[in-house]
Amino acid sequence: MLPTFMRQLHAFSRRLIVRVLLIALCSVMAIAVAKIFGGLIPFGLKDRIGADAVDHILSIIANSMLTVTTFSLTVMVASHRNVSSLWTPRAHQILLQDTTTHTVLATFVGAYLYAVITIILRETQVFKGEELVVLFFVTLLVVVLIVVAIIRWISHLELLGSLIETSGRTEAKAQKAYDLRCENPTLGAQTYDPGALAGCQEMRAERSGYVQQIYQDRLQEAAEDAGGEIHLAVPVGAFVHQGEVIAHLRGEGLEEAVERFVSIGTLRNYVQDPGFSLLNLTEIAQRALSPGINDPGTAVDMVRRIVRVLLSNRVGAEHEVRYDRLYVPMLDREALVVETLGAVARNGMGHPEVTEALSGALKALDRQGDPEVEAAARRVQKAIEAAEPREVLDFSV
Template identity: 70%
Template sequence: MHEFSRRLIVRILLIALFSVIAIVAAKLLGGLIPFGLGDRIGADAVDHILSIIANSMLTVTTFSLTVMVASHRSVSSLWTPRAHQILLEDTTTHTVLATFVGAYLYAVITIILRETEVFKGEELVVLFFVTLLIVALIVLAIIRWISHLELLGSLIETASRTEERARNAYALRCDYPSLGGKPFNSAAIEDLTPVIADRTGYVQQIYQDLLQDAAEKADGEIHLAVQVGGFVHRGEVLGWVRGDCAEGLTRNVSIGSLRNYVQDPGFSILNLTEIAQRALSPGINDPGTAVDMTRRIARVLLGHEVAKGPREILHDRLYVPDLNRVDLMRESLGAIARAGTGHPEVVVALNGSLDVLSKHPDRQIVEGARILRDALGRAETRDPLDLSG
């Protein structure tokens, strides 16, 4: 429901519904207006304002949609196609466009009702003030939209949003390495029943509370074999269960064609990595952007650490693989190192970040930094950049 609520069409329908409610409220509240006040606010004033709203909002909405599509294409072509998903969930753009469309629908419906003389007398007074409220909302939306367009689709905003998603997901996985469950142990699945994936795609998200409920009802356990963000083929083992909770496993693990930002910090960090790799391509040759992305990734990794000591187990019947921070560093900073060894400024930034990461309290982060520093050292002596450790 949260993902569904962040779609553009949902906000448009909600604002359109509010517009209809405003029209109905204006009709019902007309009886509360003192008799004779309607003579001071003529029908011409209301009709003129409604006509302006109807004509202008159609133009503004069309222009705004054009800007939105152009920004999405720009982000996909200039930075990384994966960042397109962040723009699709841009609540500011959605709210502004929904306000424009809702105002247009309000004006059109009200004009139709005025032509059929549904509103008359004192009801026009209420309609007039409701229309003024709509005008105020339009002005606020336009101001917000202009402010938002200053950075929409730019590298600064795209990288900042991606870093924020990475920071939030990484903080979640540090606080709950197994997403509130117990760490997956391959030695504990010998006597369990394997559950086969019924579709091919990425493990986008797991719903821990529902998996826990399914295991409790069956008095069993659920052991998830694939990490969030991992790719699973139809027919491969998705996990193992004890008890009759196989259906609960397949139903409450989201598998789709695209990765998800919520529980998968590797996806956001992959976006930052791809921006850096694209900047280092011969056609663009922008090592400064690669340096910036390197430091953003380091900032994410330095921002949180896996808590030491006993873990807080929220779902005692659920077993989930921990986030592998060594692989995360190989796939991000390691990929930038492979593309940027010919750029001294990128190598300097990588060495600086790895020096700091090598002092991190997290053992996996320290191990990943060691592997990458050794690889960079071999690359500087013109040996192949081997990240196998």
């Protein structure tokens, strides 16, 4: 698992505005490079490359990039709306982290800024003589980058916002988070035990929201400095209400650390919460099974994606403890099965193909090797067998 700083930096870098600013900065640096290295150009080469050639190319870039950027932003917004309305609103968060779209848009904006700034500097006679030669080759490099970005963008638009791409990205997020949690079911901490809280002080949530992720290394450091322990009472992905107990603390001054390094927000996060990605796949299946859409084939595909994730890994009997002063609830694998495949089963009882896909998936999970997953699979299978078509399933059997 990455340290806190690297995780925060990674999350920050996946924002569109960050990439736009970085590319814009590179465009300004390119102009500075052309100015600095102008004196190194051999005498006489400037006569072969006229100022008109540079000015003409810059004018084309400035005019075209503004149009292309506006068009691309329109396509991006339309794709985001389609994903939210057609598949599931939660999948919108995945598109917000689409690095290909971010890089392409940033390239277009950066090229536009480069052209505009350079045109202004040319009109004020900042570039002249041999400096124009360097400026010409830098401009050609910008043109090459634009061409590459356009090719990437055209290729990316083929699937942007489609069911195939959305479900594939969601499955990949679920796979990554599930592998992380199977290898670290308590995120590298010790297992939370409600019976071992004697002498601890309760800490209550100051606001309502989802536990998005926790920064284990910082919590461990705070507990070590205080000579105490932090027992988190709620797992990642859980919703906590204001005033609800979220942690039990043994030691002084740990409240600030929990408030800073247990992220609580209005939306769930994919990083440490495989249940969120699997819930997205479940919602796509449920929407496909609604009477207005009636698309059992999509539901079958989502069932197989869910089970593919759940079969890919399992929690071992032992796991490494790297944060011995931090206690975190174990990953609830039973809930992952019931809240995903069980939820699809509620809506798919009237569709034989969906029921058959569910039965095959549950049988596979029953042989998965994780006792908790196997028990959950048997629970859902018994509920399906005991229920009549379109009857509400009872998972308590």
